[in-house]
Amino acid sequence: MSRAELIERYQAIPLPTKSEEHWRFTDLTGFDPDSYTAAGDAPASLAATMLEIDASGMAAVGEAGITIEHAPEGIRFELLTDEHPLLGTLVGHSEKFAAHNAAMWEHGLLVHVPKGAVVEKPIYIRVTNAIEGGSLFWRLLIVAEAQSEFTVIEEYASASAELSGYSNAVVEIIVEEGARVEYVSVQNLSQSTWHFASHHATVGRDAELDWVAGGFGSGGGKVWIQNDLAGQGATSRVTGAYFVDNEQKLDYDTFQEHIAPNTTSDFAFKGVLRDTASAVWRGMIRVEKGAQKTNAYQENRNLLLSKTAHADSIPGLEILANDVRCTHGATLSQVDREQLFYAMARGLSRQEAERLIVRGFFQDVLDRIDLEPVRTALAAALEARIPQA
Amino acid sequence: MALLEIKNLHVALEDGTPIVKGVDLTVNTNEKHAIMGPNGSGKSTLAYALMGHPSYEITEGEILLDGTDVAELGADERAQRGLFLAFQYPHAIPGVTVTSFLRSAINAKRKAANGGEDDPIAVKQFRIDVLAAMEHLKVPRELAQRYLNDGFSGGEKKRVEILQMAMLKPRIAVLDETDSGLDIDALRVVANGVNELVGPEMGAIVITHYQRILNYILPDYVHVFVDGRIVASGGAELAQKLEAEGYEAFIPAGVGGESA
Numbered sequence: 001m002s003r004a005e006l007i008e009r010y011q012a013i014p015l016p017t018k019s020e021e022h023w024r025f026t027d028l029t030g031f032d033p034d035s036y037t038a039a040g041d042a043p044a045s046l047a048a049t050m051l052e053i054d055a056s057g058m059a060a061v062g063e064a065g066i067t068i069e070h071a072p073e074g075i076r077f078e079l080l081t082d083e084h085p086l087l088g089t090l091v092g093h094s095e096k097f098a099a100h101n102a103a104m105w106e107h108g109l110l111v112h113v114p115k116g117a118v119v120e121k122p123i124y125i126r127v128t129n130a131i132e133g134g135s136l137f138w139r140l141l142i143v144a145e146a147q148s149e150f151t152v153i154e155e156y157a158s159a160s161a162e163l164s165g166y167s168n169a170v171v172e173i174i175v176e177e178g179a180r181v182e183y184v185s186v187q188n189l190s191q192s193t194w195h196f197a198s199h200h201a202t203v204g205r206d207a208e209l210d211w212v213a214g215g216f217g218s219g220g221g222k223v224w225i226q227n228d229l230a231g232q233g234a235t236s237r238v239t240g241a242y243f244v245d246n247e248q249k250l251d252y253d254t255f256q257e258h259i260a261p262n263t264t265s266d267f268a269f270k271g272v273l274r275d276t277a278s279a280v281w282r283g284m285i286r287v288e289k290g291a292q293k294t295n296a297y298q299e300n301r302n303l304l305l306s307k308t309a310h311a312d313s314i315p316g317l318e319i320l321a322n323d324v325r326c327t328h329g330a331t332l333s334q335v336d337r338e339q340l341f342y343a344m345a346r347g348l349s350r351q352e353a354e355r356l357i358v359r360g361f362f363q364d365v366l367d368r369i370d371l372e373p374v375r376t377a378l379a380a381a382l383e384a385r386i387p388q389a
Numbered sequence: 390m391a392l393l394e395i396k397n398l399h400v401a402l403e404d405g406t407p408i409v410k411g412v413d414l415t416v417n418t419n420e421k422h423a424i425m426g427p428n429g430s431g432k433s434t435l436a437y438a439l440m441g442h443p444s445y446e447i448t449e450g451e452i453l454l455d456g457t458d459v460a461e462l463g464a465d466e467r468a469q470r471g472l473f474l475a476f477q478y479p480h481a482i483p484g485v486t487v488t489s490f491l492r493s494a495i496n497a498k499r500k501a502a503n504g505g506e507d508d509p510i511a512v513k514q515f516r517i518d519v520l521a522a523m524e525h526l527k528v529p530r531e532l533a534q535r536y537l538n539d540g541f542s543g544g545e546k547k548r549v550e551i552l553q554m555a556m557l558k559p560r561i562a563v564l565d566e567t568d569s570g571l572d573i574d575a576l577r578v579v580a581n582g583v584n585e586l587v588g589p590e591m592g593a594i595v596i597t598h599y600q601r602i603l604n605y606i607l608p609d610y611v612h613v614f615v616d617g618r619i620v621a622s623g624g625a626e627l628a629q630k631l632e633a634e635g636y637e638a639f640i641p642a643g644v645g646g647e648s649a
Binding site for chain 1: 440441442443444463464465467468469473474476479480481482483484485490493494497498501536553557
């Protein structure tokens with residue numbers, strides 16, 4: 001489809017409303033994606049990073065373009081073009097925001113790691129909204145050829161905490177036979193930014209995808225995460241950690257699609273909310289007819305630090321095979337007053353006690369992350385987000 | 390000046406129900422006081438109110454620690470001034486290891502002692518101290534890296550309470566039913582811990598229903614606590630008398646209670 005056709009396509013799709021099942025808890029009233037400017041010269045100042053990463057490759061993405069600061073040896077780490085045959089094969093243009101991205105994206109990256117290549121240090125991409133009232137359409141395509149191993153870390157940020165903007169991201173990840181990919185996506189946009197993202201991966205035979213999603217910023221929007229377990233013996237693990245406050249609204253819509261037999265997926269999202277912040281997590285596990293011996297797990301746990309914070313968890317199962325193991329769980333809890341008293345009785349101030357309890361709450365999601373630098377970086381990001389005493 | 394002086398203390402629940410109805414008690418360093426009473430007499434409420442639990446309101450009276458009234462202070466400030474409560478039911482904090490919790494508590498205390506400026510204990514020193522205290526109190530090494538009280542047995546929880554007491558070096562320790570759920574070996578370890586810590590730097594209040602723990606922590610004073618008040622005080626022999634005769638003789642006419 002040409003860009004002109006894609007724009008038409010985008011315009012033909014109405015903005016989702018709360019009457020649609022997937023948007024039941026996310027209200028887009030007052031949001032006009034077309035009111036943001038699509039281009040301009042980004043100011044030189046970039047956002048302070050939440051992550052301290054020793055990277056093998058590094059790229060900075062902004063409204064004005066992409067700077068590849070250094071590229072790892074032996075792989076393709078380059079600008080993405082419209083002509084790439086795999087572009088759009090996972091994320092199409094039937095959904096409003098994916099369609100908007102398909103129509104509008106200008107700056108994208110390709111990470112293509114050839115067969116058997118192992119990149120030791122992570123590849124680090126920083127995506128920064130820097131123009132007031134601007135939109136940023138970011139597009140990432142990751143191709144992991146058979147037996148390759150590498151890590152991609154993607155960080156979304158705003159140039160200033162007050163910046164108002166619109167962030168629209170599409171990430172497609174193709175993990176071929178026996179490859180091992182770690183993908184980390186940390187979102188720390190300003191609270192006046194709308195963030196919409198469609199992240200979709202397909203995992204091939206005996207391949208492994210280990211995914212970490214950190215949600216700290218943005219005011220509203222929706223993040224779709226889909227993993228297709230497409231080859232026998234494929235495994236995907238998604239670990240989500242989020243912390244929101246003020247009037248922030250986060251919405252995760254995850255989909256574990258088991259297509260091939262003997263596949264495993266394990267999604268765990270944990271979040272802490274304070275003030276009047278809210279979060280929605282909707283998780284669907286679908287096991288296709290041929291996907292016998294599927295092992296699928298999903299959980300969402302929320303900890304509320306105030307009475308006015310709110311979280312909705314909507315787990316779902318759709319099982320068409322008969323020899324599978326699927327489990328799910330969701331919990332919602334308040335910081336326990338007795339726990340707080342116990343810690344305060346040891347001399348910790350209320351804030352210190354609360355921080356300790358929050359840190360403890362996130363510990364098991366951090367424990368799921370194997371790669372030491374990523375775990376340390378995410379722990380530091382969480383630490384920065386937990387209000388200081 | 391007395392170390393701890395409780396004067397005419399009255400404590401009520403959030404709904405206004407009075408539980409502690411006028412307690413006077415003075416505790417000095419080098420002293421072990423036992424408060425014995427039947428279930429439902431308000432012993433644990435007294436312990437919680439001394440520590441500053443938000444569910445219990447002090448409606449009258451004073452709690453003087455080194456001459457300063459702490460009744461209006463939060464639990465954290467009371468702890469920083471040297472008050473310690475060994476909980477009957479210690480709470481779990483999942484994801485926070487015993488050592489990490491201990492270090493946070495020590496650093497909170499050091500910060501308060503340093504005029505509100507951080508003064509964290511050196512990692513090496515902390516490690517030496519905690520290992521020595523664990524060894525001494527027979528706390529298994531593996532507990533150090535487990536999450537605080539998360540899935541601990543009753544005995545493990547109580548040992549870790551005493552470990553915290555040993556590390557935090559309070560001036561007044563209140564032990565609330567510390568003997569409940571302990572086997573004899575654990576009871577002995579816990580009692581030895583208390584016996585060693587009470588001295589020129591610390592006094593203790595041992596709250597208990599049964600006399601058993603007092604075979605191991607020999608009290609200097611015994612107070613009989615019935616219906617929110619101390620109704621009799623004496624020496625260690627009073628505990629023996631209670632064990633032999635029960636609380637019956639101390640319950641005034643017309644007062645309810647489990648044994649009435």
